[in-house]
Amino acid sequence: MERATTKAERLLQIEALLLAYPEGLTQAEIARRVGVNRSTIHRYLPDLTARFAVYEMDDGRLVIDRDHYLTNVRLTLHEAMAVHLAARLMATRSDKQNPHAAAALRKLGLALQKLAPRISEHLQCSAEVMDDAAQRHDPVYLEVLEALTRAWSVGRKVCLWHRHEGTGRVFEYVFAPYFIEPYAVGQTTHAIGWREPPGALRTLKLERIRRIEALDEPYEIPADFDPRELLADAWGIWYTEGEPVEVVLKFHPRVANRVRETRWHRSEQVEEQADGSLIWRARVAEPQEMLPWIRGWGGDAQLIEPRELRNRMMGEARRLAEAYGWQVSRGSATESDTLDQTFANYFGE
Numbered sequence: 001m002e003r004a005t006t007k008a009e010r011l012l013q014i015e016a017l018l019l020a021y022p023e024g025l026t027q028a029e030i031a032r033r034v035g036v037n038r039s040t041i042h043r044y045l046p047d048l049t050a051r052f053a054v055y056e057m058d059d060g061r062l063v064i065d066r067d068h069y070l071t072n073v074r075l076t077l078h079e080a081m082a083v084h085l086a087a088r089l090m091a092t093r094s095d096k097q098n099p100h101a102a103a104a105l106r107k108l109g110l111a112l113q114k115l116a117p118r119i120s121e122h123l124q125c126s127a128e129v130m131d132d133a134a135q136r137h138d139p140v141y142l143e144v145l146e147a148l149t150r151a152w153s154v155g156r157k158v159c160l161w162h163r164h165e166g167t168g169r170v171f172e173y174v175f176a177p178y179f180i181e182p183y184a185v186g187q188t189t190h191a192i193g194w195r196e197p198p199g200a201l202r203t204l205k206l207e208r209i210r211r212i213e214a215l216d217e218p219y220e221i222p223a224d225f226d227p228r229e230l231l232a233d234a235w236g237i238w239y240t241e242g243e244p245v246e247v248v249l250k251f252h253p254r255v256a257n258r259v260r261e262t263r264w265h266r267s268e269q270v271e272e273q274a275d276g277s278l279i280w281r282a283r284v285a286e287p288q289e290m291l292p293w294i295r296g297w298g299g300d301a302q303l304i305e306p307r308e309l310r311n312r313m314m315g316e317a318r319r320l321a322e323a324y325g326w327q328v329s330r331g332s333a334t335e336s337d338t339l340d341q342t343f344a345n346y347f348g349e
Contacts (some may be wrong), residue, residue, distance in 0.1 A: 010034055011044060015052050016062075022154035024061030066153060067146075080112050084119050084126075091129040093184045096138050101145075102130040117349075140210065141189075148191055152177040155218050161211040162204055170210055173197070176219040179227040183237045185292055190237050192227065194219070203237060235265065235293070238286035241282045247287050248305040251278040255300045264293075279304075 017025060025033075027041040034041070045062075048054040053065040075083065087105050094101075108124035144160075145237075152160045157176045164171060177193040187213055188207055190191050195202040199332050228253060231237070233244040245266070254278030272278055284290060287309050294313065303307040303310045 007044070007047075010036065011039075011047055012053065013047060014041070014044065018052070018054060018062060018064045022066070024057055024063035024112075026060050027062065032063065062231075066150065075112075077116055080108070080116055080119055083108060084123055087123060087126045089184070091126040092184075093182075093187055094130070095187045096136050096141055097132070098130050098142070102127040105130065138207075141207060144206050144209045144212050145189065147175050147205070147214060148180060151214060152180065155220065157215045157217045157219050159213045159215055160204075160209050163208045163210055165208065173204075174215070174217075175204065176221075178221050178225055181227070181231070181237060187235055192230070203239075232266065233283060233285040235284050235286065235289040238289045240285045244283035244285050245287050245306055247282050247284050247290060247303075247309075249280045249294065250302040250304055251280060251297070252300040253277050255297065 014030055017030060017033055027038050031038040031041045045054075045056075046061070053068040053070070054062050055065055056062055087101075087108075090101060091105075105123050105127035109120045109127065112120040112123065147158055150156075154216065157174055159172065160175050161170050161172050163169070174196040175191070175193055177191050179192040181190050181192065183190055188205055190203050191204055192201065192203050194200070195204070202339050233239070242284075250273075256272070256276055256278045259278055259280060264280075267278060267284075268282040270278055270280055287306060291313075293310075294303055295316075303313045
């Protein structure tokens with residue numbers, strides 16, 4: 001019994017060592033660190049291969065296959081519910097097939113069958129959504145996500161070919177991923193990291209990466225890099241080195257309760273007006289990123305500040321009105337009550 005226990009302990013030691021050295025270690029190096037003969041490590045190879053997804057490189061180094069290494073996770077009922085909510089959000093806000101996400105949800109569902117059979121059932125349903133043929137099959141996106149995940153996990157740079165949004169041209173970069181962030185608004189995924197050129201922090205949309213290759217060049221994430229701080233003032237994924245901009249909106253009384261139900265930004269402040277409307281304020285890194293959200297409120301939200309964004313929304317409102325056959329005067333692009341009064345009369349306000 002003592003011998004078996006010792007072997008089990010040594011296997012765990014070797015597992016921890018190989019996790020700490022993603023580039024791998026030779027059998028001699030492992031033996032020296034564990035304090036056994038090299039022949040002992042050689043005898044353990046079948047167990048290491050079967051239990052920890054360890055394989056041997058051509059140069060003799062033993063490496064954990066991180067794509068297939070299994071981690072053990074134990075959850076309480078309420079932790080499992082938190083994962084269920086996150087899974088539902090992912091399943092409903094992603095338009096791409098993701099077999100890794102589906103497999104993870106199925107495993108979690110199976111693990112919860114006895115503890116929480118109803119949650120287990122719905123996790124399995126979420127997995128089916130992620131595997132649904134109706135989801136867009138994008139093998140390039142999946143390959144890019146896998147490559148960036150590996151690079152991020154072991155601290156190795158990648159070479160990638162990224163399509164520029166405006167010109168459509170494809171540029172080659174060396175990239176060190178610091179953080180990977182989903183973006184619910186556009187159902188997209190973004191990688192934040194150090195890009196060469198220009199030798200600066202940049203954010204890349206994974207859906208625009210057309211090709212990616214792993215490099216052997218290591219990198220370190222700066223100690224002062226904190227994605228929470230970087231994105232603290234962002235509405236979603238856009239950040240800036242400048243000061244955040246104050247955004248002010250006025251919400252109609254009919255949507256006031258809905259606005260109050262959600263905290264939309266960490267800096268927001270809400271002031272209730274005498275007529276039941278709300279004045280909503282927040283300091284946002286890049287207010288342009290808010291436009292889809294503002295448009296979603298339609299005529300129930302009036303953008304007051306910043307002025308340049310207000311003028312842009314006024315122009316969009318004019319074009320929208322004309323698209324539906326309303327004849328709108330172009331003589332005044334600033335504060336005219338004519339259009340407001342027209343719509344007020346039309347809706348009986």
